[in-house]
Amino acid sequence: MFKGKRSEITVKGRDYYDLIWYMEKKIEPRYECIGDKKISPREVWRAIKERVERLNPKDLEYDLSNLIENPGFVRSFSQNYKNLFFELLEKFMGGSSHNT
Numbered sequence: 001m002f003k004g005k006r007s008e009i010t011v012k013g014r015d016y017y018d019l020i021w022y023m024e025k026k027i028e029p030r031y032e033c034i035g036d037k038k039i040s041p042r043e044v045w046r047a048i049k050e051r052v053e054r055l056n057p058k059d060l061e062y063d064l065s066n067l068i069e070n071p072g073f074v075r076s077f078s079q080n081y082k083n084l085f086f087e088l089l090e091k092f093m094g095g096s097s098h099n100t
Contacts, residue, residue, distance in 0.1 A: 013059070013062070013064045017068075020085065052086075057078045057081065
C-alpha cells in the first residue's frame with residue numbers, strides 16, 4: 001500500500017479501503033519502510049491526506065466495484081470516504097490531525 005517515492009506514490013481503490021481498515025484497528029504504519037529515505041510520521045500522514053483530498057469518489061467506486069459485490073455498499077463507501085477518513089484520522093492521531 002502506498003509504495004514508492006513520495007512524489008511517485010501509486011494508489012489504487014483497494015489501498016484506500018485497506019487504509020480505513022488499518023485506521024479502524026489503530027495499526028501504525030512502519031514509517032521506516034515508507035519511501036526511499038527516512039520520513040517522519042507527520043510527513044506520511046500529510047502525504048496521505050493530500051491524496052485523500054484529491055480522491056475522486058467515482059474513481060474509487062469504479063476500483064472497488066471490481067472487488068466488492070455489494071454495489072450499494074461500494075457507492076456509499078465511495079461517497080463518504082473522505083468524511084470517514086478524516087474522522088478516523090482525528091481518532092488515530094489522538095485529536096491532532098489538524099496539525100498534520
